[in-house]
Amino acid sequence: MQASVRNVLTAALLGVLTVGVLSAALCTARAQSAVAVSIDNFTFNPEHVTVKAGSTVTWTNRDDIPHTVVATGHAFRSKALDTDDSYSFTFTTPGTYEYFCSLHPHMVGTVVVESAGGGDAH
Numbered sequence: 001m002q003a004s005v006r007n008v009l010t011a012a013l014l015g016v017l018t019v020g021v022l023s024a025a026l027c028t029a030r031a032q033s034a035v036a037v038s039i040d041n042f043t044f045n046p047e048h049v050t051v052k053a054g055s056t057v058t059w060t061n062r063d064d065i066p067h068t069v070v071a072t073g074h075a076f077r078s079k080a081l082d083t084d085d086s087y088s089f090t091f092t093t094p095g096t097y098e099y100f101c102s103l104h105p106h107m108v109g110t111v112v113v114e115s116a117g118g119g120d121a122h
Contacts, residue, residue, distance in 0.1 A: 042049060068103055
């Protein structure tokens with residue numbers, strides 16, 4: 001009888017641990033999400049995005065001419081992106097990041113990075 005009680009307690013403990021690990025993984029996945037921005041027809045689409053700290057934004061050039069992605073505050077800078085090339089940057093610090101295409105300065109966008117905690121209960 002003691003062995004079966006031990007087995008039940010072990011199974012219950014494993015269940016609790018599994019739920020805790022899955023919950024932590026879900027919180028991490030939420031904090032480190034991915035956002036896509038398309039470069040098309042001389043615009044960034046969407047032009048403004050809001051993400052949590054830890055998120056990665058990927059810009060993909062869909063135009064038939066090169067473009068760049070350059071932060072006005074020098075936080076990031078891509079090389080010239082040819083058609084279907086991508087550039088990714090992971091935002092770790094909350095704040096507002098304005099950016100533009102250095103080849104076509106009228107092309108502008110903004111990434112707002114919020115704290116990863118942001119009031120979510122995990």
